[in-house]
Amino acid sequence: MPELPEVELVKQELAPVVNLTITDVVLSNYIYKGHAAGKRTIVKDDLKSFIDIVTGKMIAHIGRRGKYLYFLISDEFQTTHIVSHLGMSGAYFIVSDFDDIKEANFKKHWQVIFTLNNGQKLVYSDIRRFGEMHTHDSLHDFPPFARMAPEYTDEFSRTHFLQTLRSKKFAEKPVKAAIMDGEVIPGVGNIYAAESLYLAHILPTKKVKNISDKRLSELFERITEVFELSLSRGGSTISDYRSVTGGKGEMQHSFKVYQQDKCPLGHELKTKVINTRNTFYCTTCQR
């Protein structure tokens, strides 16, 4: 699943579509079938109103909050937003021709095609279809944004991180589950949680209340360090993540513990399921 660095890189790579107008929207049969079965596959709005709202609007800005992208779109009469989550395997492509998408799997699983006024297409593909897309006039109306902690780059992020972890809600939780909660810090998923906990020498299973302020502060540092390193390496490509140009990131070659057998010091790693996700850790390096 793409985490903050991967979504940030997608946002940056989508910059060429800013100031272009969406002239047409086509939705896949998977979406139509899902909606007919009452499942609201990918597009969470009513399909006809989604198409009506989006068509004819200019993409004025693309932003990111946590693992969500949002497109500010407007015409003379209305300004609104498309909020987009890549789920497990969502990917965007900007192409002149649909056949320019090189990988068969992404080509086969296209879900939304936005035609742009320069003749290019912005294609959203999603193999496993856990992604989501919906429109919101105000981003304040979208509950996950209302609850989300400041971005790690925000000056109040560290204070918010420490204060929130000291609240009752998180005291008894394993620290790994806590840092994967967007109310604590946005955008940490399974990979960067395991990596940052290793670098901070903290066991992922340890309860938050049993970790000192100093160590939690250190953990915050390691999370930002891992994010920055991943951004500089083009993100992690585990299975389905692709950049907008179809490229793969290199961060997976820098993993210390995620999907590894041994830690960098040569100790055998343990794995354990925390909050339904498998985690990797070293019982020698992490306490």
Ligand SMILES: [Zn+2]
């Ligand atoms: Zn170790």
